[in-house]
Amino acid sequence: xTFQALMLQVVAGLASGGIYASLxxxxxxxxxxxxxxxxxxxxxxxxxxYIAWSLMNAGLGYWPAFFLTVAIAFVLGILIERIVIRPVxxxxxxxxxxxxxGLLVILNSLxxxxxxxxxxxxxxxxPEKLPFGIHIISPHQLGAIGVTIVxxxxxxxxxxxxxLGLAMRxxxxxxxxxxxxxxxxxxxxxxxxxxxxxxxxxxxMMVAPIVYLDPNMMSGTLLYAFAAALLGGIDSPxxxxxxxxxxxxxxxxxxxxxxxNELKLxxxxxxxxxxxxxRPSGLFGRVHVSRV
Amino acid sequence: MLLDVxxxxxxxxxxxxxxxxxxxxxxxxxxxLLGANGAGKTTTLRALCGMVKTSGExxxxxxxxxxxATEDIVRLGVAHVPDGRGTFAHLSSEENLKLGAYVRKDKGxxxxxxxxxxxxxxxxxxRRQQQAGTLSGGEQQMLAVSRALxxxxxxxxxxxxxxxxxxxxxxxxxxxxxxxxxxxxxxxLLVEQNAAMALELADHAYLIETGRVVLxxxxxxxxxxxxxxxxxxxx
Amino acid sequence: MTKxxxxxxxxxLAMALALPFVLTSYSTFxxxxxxxxxxxxxxxxxxxxxNGQISLGHGAFYAIGAYCAAILMSHAGxxxxxxxxxxGAVCLAAGFxxxxxxxxxxxxxxxxxxxxxAVSTPPLLKDHSLEKWTGGVQGIxxxxxxxxxxxxxxxxxxxxxxWLYFFVxxxxxxxxxxxxxxxxxxxxxxxxxxxxxxxxxxVMGINTALYKSLxxxxxAMFTGIAGALGAIAVQFVAPDSFTVFLSISFLVGIVIGGxxxxxxxxxxxxxxxxxxxxxxxxxxxxxxxxxGVFLIGFVYLMPSGVAGALRRVLGRLDRGxxxxxxxxxxxxxxxxxxxx
Numbered sequence: 001x002t003f004q005a006l007m008l009q010v011v012a013g014l015a016s017g018g019i020y021a022s023l024x025x026x027x028x029x030x031x032x033x034x035x036x037x038x039x040x041x042x043x044x045x046x047x048x049x050y051i052a053w054s055l056m057n058a059g060l061g062y063w064p065a066f067f068l069t070v071a072i073a074f075v076l077g078i079l080i081e082r083i084v085i086r087p088v089x090x091x092x093x094x095x096x097x098x099x100x101x102g103l104l105v106i107l108n109s110l111x112x113x114x115x116x117x118x119x120x121x122x123x124x125x126x127p128e129k130l131p132f133g134i135h136i137i138s139p140h141q142l143g144a145i146g147v148t149i150v151x152x153x154x155x156x157x158x159x160x161x162x163x164l165g166l167a168m169r170x171x172x173x174x175x176x177x178x179x180x181x182x183x184x185x186x187x188x189x190x191x192x193x194x195x196x197x198x199x200x201x202x203x204x205m206m207v208a209p210i211v212y213l214d215p216n217m218m219s220g221t222l223l224y225a226f227a228a229a230l231l232g233g234i235d236s237p238x239x240x241x242x243x244x245x246x247x248x249x250x251x252x253x254x255x256x257x258x259x260x261n262e263l264k265l266x267x268x269x270x271x272x273x274x275x276x277x278x279r280p281s282g283l284f285g286r287v288h289v290s291r292v
Numbered sequence: 293m294l295l296d297v298x299x300x301x302x303x304x305x306x307x308x309x310x311x312x313x314x315x316x317x318x319x320x321x322x323x324x325l326l327g328a329n330g331a332g333k334t335t336t337l338r339a340l341c342g343m344v345k346t347s348g349e350x351x352x353x354x355x356x357x358x359x360x361a362t363e364d365i366v367r368l369g370v371a372h373v374p375d376g377r378g379t380f381a382h383l384s385s386e387e388n389l390k391l392g393a394y395v396r397k398d399k400g401x402x403x404x405x406x407x408x409x410x411x412x413x414x415x416x417x418x419r420r421q422q423q424a425g426t427l428s429g430g431e432q433q434m435l436a437v438s439r440a441l442x443x444x445x446x447x448x449x450x451x452x453x454x455x456x457x458x459x460x461x462x463x464x465x466x467x468x469x470x471x472x473x474x475x476x477x478x479x480x481l482l483v484e485q486n487a488a489m490a491l492e493l494a495d496h497a498y499l500i501e502t503g504r505v506v507l508x509x510x511x512x513x514x515x516x517x518x519x520x521x522x523x524x525x526x527x
Numbered sequence: 528m529t530k531x532x533x534x535x536x537x538x539x540l541a542m543a544l545a546l547p548f549v550l551t552s553y554s555t556f557x558x559x560x561x562x563x564x565x566x567x568x569x570x571x572x573x574x575x576x577x578n579g580q581i582s583l584g585h586g587a588f589y590a591i592g593a594y595c596a597a598i599l600m601s602h603a604g605x606x607x608x609x610x611x612x613x614x615g616a617v618c619l620a621a622g623f624x625x626x627x628x629x630x631x632x633x634x635x636x637x638x639x640x641x642x643x644x645a646v647s648t649p650p651l652l653k654d655h656s657l658e659k660w661t662g663g664v665q666g667i668x669x670x671x672x673x674x675x676x677x678x679x680x681x682x683x684x685x686x687x688x689x690w691l692y693f694f695v696x697x698x699x700x701x702x703x704x705x706x707x708x709x710x711x712x713x714x715x716x717x718x719x720x721x722x723x724x725x726x727x728x729x730v731m732g733i734n735t736a737l738y739k740s741l742x743x744x745x746x747a748m749f750t751g752i753a754g755a756l757g758a759i760a761v762q763f764v765a766p767d768s769f770t771v772f773l774s775i776s777f778l779v780g781i782v783i784g785g786x787x788x789x790x791x792x793x794x795x796x797x798x799x800x801x802x803x804x805x806x807x808x809x810x811x812x813x814x815x816x817x818x819g820v821f822l823i824g825f826v827y828l829m830p831s832g833v834a835g836a837l838r839r840v841l842g843r844l845d846r847g848x849x850x851x852x853x854x855x856x857x858x859x860x861x862x863x864x865x866x867x
Contacts, residue, residue, distance in 0.1 A: 033795065037635055037809035066583075085828055092633065095826045098782045101775055102826070113813035163394065170380050170391055177378035180341070181439070182366035182395035223646060226639065266650060272643040277628050280636050 007254040009205040015141030016210075017248020018148030022203040023225035024232065024240035025155065026196035031234050033172040033192040036093075039100040041200055042222030043107035044080075046215060048073040048201035049113050050207050053122060062125045066205060070198045081190040095191045122208035144206045152241060153204055155195070159237075168192060185269065198222025220265060227268040233285020242283065247271060293351075294319040294447060295340075295429040295480050300334075300348040300358075302339040307477060309335045312348070317496070319446070322510070323475055324482040324490040326524060327500035333483040334375055335494075336500070339450045340374050341365055353446065353489055367395050370447035375452045375483075377436040381425030385416055388424050392442030399411040402442070410436040412468050437465065441472060447479045448472075454486045462486070466493050485526040491515045499524075538822035543696055547689040555688045556760065562692075562699045563757045564796035569706050569789065570749025575778070577710060578742040579722030580608040580838025581634060584641030586774035587648045588618050588747040590764075592754025594652070596762040598660055607672045607759050611698065614755035617747045622747020626740035644781060645774040669758060695756050702749060709745070718742055719787070719805060721758045750777075769802035784827050787835025794833040799826075 023041065030038045038044075048069055055065040088096050126143035158216060159165035171178040171188035178185050203225075203247025204218065211217050228247045247268065255264040275282060293316055300313040309332050317323045325333045339346040342362045350358040357365050358359075366372075370390075382386050389409060393402045408419035411436040419427060424435060433453055438446055453461040470493060472478050484490035491497060497514040499507035507520065514520050547839045569583045590616035597614060599605040618837025625644070632640055651657070653664050661667070674690035685693070709715060720728045721735050729735050758764045776799045806817035829836045 021818065035635075037639070052461075052558050084823065087832075091830050092785065092786075093828070094466075094575070094778070094782050095830050096636070097581075097821055098779055101779065102819040102822035104819075105815045108758055109813040109815035113816065145345050163390070163579070166387055167389060167394055170383065173382055174378070174380050176343075177374070177380060178376060178391075179362040180366065180372050180374065181391045183391075184363050207525070228638065266647060269643045270649045273640060276632055276640045280632060 005089060005256070006253065010249050011137045012141060013249030013252035014245055015137065015144050015248070016252065017177045017228075017245035019203050019206050019244075020221065020224045020228045020248055021146050021241040022199055022206070023153065023246025024228035024244045025092055025237055026199040026203070026230075027225055027229045027236060028237050029196045029199070030190055031229075032237075033168070033189055036096060037226075037234075038193075039097070040104040040107060041196065041225070043104045043111075044077065044197050044216030045204035046218045047107050047111050047198035048076070048197065049204035049213060049217075050111055052201070052205055053115070053120060053208075053213060055095065055121070062089060062123060066125070069080050069205065070201050073201035074198040076193040077194035078190045080192035080197075082186075085189075086195070087181070089192045111151045115215070120213040122205070124209040140209055143273045147202065147206060148288070151199060152209055155237070156198070158259065164191075221263065223268045224248075227271040228277075229282075231282055233282030235286055236282065236284040239243075239282055239284030293317070294321075295481070296349070296351040297340075298349040300336070300339055300346060300350065301348045302335050302344045304335075304344065308347075310339065313500070313503065313505055315498045315505055317447075319376045319479055320473070320477055320479040321496060322482065322494045323496040324494035325498050325500055326484060326487050326490060326520075327512075329485070330502075331502055331504040334451055337372060337374075337451050337481070337483055338502050340449065341370065342481075342510050351515060358527075364437060366443070369445070369446035370444070370449065371440035371443045372449040373436045373440045373451060375455065377432050379427075379432050379436055379439075381423070381451045383424055383433055384421050385424050385427065386420040388444065389416075389442050392439035396444065398456065404479070405442055405444070409441060412472075413438055417462055418468075425456065429456050430458065433457060433465065437469070441478070444476075445478060447481065450482045452483055452485060454484060454489060462489060469493060484486075487520070491525075535716070540700075545683075547751045548745045551774070552686065558756065559688070559692045559760050560693050560843060561793075561796045561800045562695045563760060563779065563793045564777075564799055566699050566756070566841050567750045567753035568664070568751065568784060568795045569703065569793040570746045570751075571777050571791055572781045572784075573710070573718070573749065574742050574746035575704065576781055576788065577722065578718040578739065579843050580629065580739065580742065581638040581778075582641040583638050583771075583774050583778060584644035584773065585746070585777045586769050587644045588622060588750040589757065589773060589777075590648050590652065591756035592618050592669075592751030592771035593659060593758035593769070594754075595751070596758045596853055597662075597669055597801050598753035598757075600669050601667050602660070607669075608694070610759075611752055615752045618751025618754075619748040621751075623744030626743025629743060630736055630739055641774070642771070645771040647770075648768040648769050654766050661766070662764075662767060664718070664767075666763060669762045669764070671762050672747045672759065684806055685787070688800075691760055694706045695760065696743050698752070698756060698856060702752065703789060703792075708747070710789070714738070739778035740833065756825050779822060781832075783822070783829075785832025790834065790837075791832050793832035797834075 015051050023045065026041055026045075027038060028277065030036065030041070041091055051072055052065050052069040055068060056062065060068070080103070085096075090098050092264070098137065124140040126139040128139065128191030130137070130139050130142065137156045161170060167178070167183045168188045168191060169184050170186045172180075175185045178188070203221070208217065211221070225244070225248055228243035230243070231247060232241065250271070251264055254267055259266070297315050300310050302310040304346065304449065312442060313332070313336060315323075315325075316414060325336060327333050329386040335344060338344045339389060340357075342357070342360055342365050346358055348358060349356065352365070352368060352370065355366065355368065380391065383391075386406070389406055390392060390402070393405065410420075416429055416434055416438060424432065427435060437450070437453065453465060457465070466489060473480055476507065482490055482494060491511045491514060494511045497511050498505050499514070499520060507514070507517065509517075515525070546558055550592045567585065567589055568590075569584060569695065574580050595614040595617050596607070598752055599610045600607060614858035629640065636795060652661050655663070659736055671687050672691065672698065674685045678690075679804060710718070715730070717733050717738050720733060721732070721738055725735060761768075780795030780799045782795075784793070785791030800823055803814065803818055806821065807814040809817050
């Protein structure tokens, strides 16, 4: 294992880690707002990516299709929350989990039906080669990292500095008090879903050039995103990002040098189990003290 | 008549708590609801804000609000400081205050109002970036009241603001409430267990027992009423 | 057991005994699987419905039971019926061992941990180091058992599917009886108490750690035995039969059938065996989409499952009858958990 080979894997890990971080962020956002894990997040992202593919097939350029897809995913997320999730808002947790599963299955199946199961290739918007003959990282990986950083900065800025972002944070933390200042908590929830869907769409479009587009492409990525979110702390957006990067690097380094490619998925699982056993609140999450 | 309540009934699930409450408030007045624990005072405030299932008639500034959602009632100019204060513990003090002005359209004046709140409560200015949950009890109460005032409400509902606070702090707080009522014409509906201090501040008082109004009148008269004195003022 | 419940069970039993003579071989096989799933769902219900510990990983225990049976039968030549106690014992231990660290996890976190267990099962089964035992990706083929000879001597001629059906039926009846006994007594009450209010249970002196781990163990045992039976029925085990979708199906089964309900296990089993087929017929192109719609529809309309909905309907009928015969009589008290 030469230093060069190690760096190659680390850099590749950071690139995929950025993608996991985006998806993990989407999971954390919904968790913060609803205390529910959206098992269907991956399928939403996959579906959005297919929409992008269809738009490009219809003649749209990459970036117009990209932004249109993000917008469509946003609206889709809001609609799903208002129409599918709202009726079971107060149902027992297990019932909601089953609804998520139903959603997951519907999206997966619809994608297969509308777009068929043949694997398709998805373009990358980034140039073929990097200037200066840099080989340590591919243009797409670099681009993916860049896109991830932009998305994360935008989200951070939104939540921290805008009134709407503040309202969403408030609604997630304390719905009762939020109503008392006039915040429409239901719509904040819907907005959270919309944002999560949009972020997921970006993640999907970044992943697709690497793993190729097919209805099951997100399942592995979703598991990594779960692990990342848990590692960072399911209620910590910053943690989700750090978790994603760590996981990406771990996966690549271990996969290349220690355990081989087939068991790469096991890395995610070991991380999940280890975090849950050793420190369920993750690296940066809040430790929950429940009062009797 | 700013607030007119007729035959207000409310229940938590299957348990009825209010059995037909009647009271009213004029604009610009300070009215207090007195009563022992469990009498239904907090429930009354919650019912006014649409937080519990109610029946009866509630009119605010001429509009019937008993079927409206909390978020809509807030937009009519009703600010509620709940018992337990309801601060956003994980947000900073300043963020709490900004949230109080969430529904306002005149964004420009919000900054000025923020400074005004800091004028009333200088301690909050020192702690503006601090997490609200780490403030002391008294400071959190001031924060809660300030947040409500950031709405520029027509009616301020206060649920046991003196709870858990040292008497000096309560005096400070009540002095500010009086000032706000006079200078900014904010009507105040005050629910209190501390009857003595409430009757000092208020113009009108209603005594509630097990979900019904049993006595009412100007605060001065209530102060001198024998049964009130013995039961609630302790002498 | 109430008189009405007894009659219902007897009628059900009579129907069950008659089925294999009325249905085709394939349909008999499907009903055998329904019974197998019912045992598995009963296991999961003990843990999740009665004890409140969410498991998205019961497919793993089903797989362990299945592989126990397959390995004992093909490598060690054991008769099929002898594999059941072993599968049960192994899964009891496995479940208990998993239940110990799971004590630290709640709700969502437990769901994720068990989800991880479910997802890691196929890769583990495919792993090269275990290939000698598990048969790797290809799995293990099991020979279908024949009806025992003494039956032929008695003049009873059953084919293999029919015999298998009756064998599984007998085991299912035994397992349901064990479950029913367990749940209606102290153990059941303790489990429910822990589910409803953990802290209060501890304060009352219930050894919550022990009960919760045991619940895991017993639940795994039921599902493991179901797995063994399933393997024998299907005559085949392979890693890809035990993906996370199996665990998800189990969860779906108990929610649709009805949490904390014995009969719910049966309704849930019928759902997960037949609704995918129905969905397939409605739409060849996107059967899972239809299945998803069924799922969401059931949750909207019957959040307490089929068992819960039936209980409500019967309760209303009861109240209707009583108010007709006696004025002023109140309806029968609705038990919080039915044991039927």
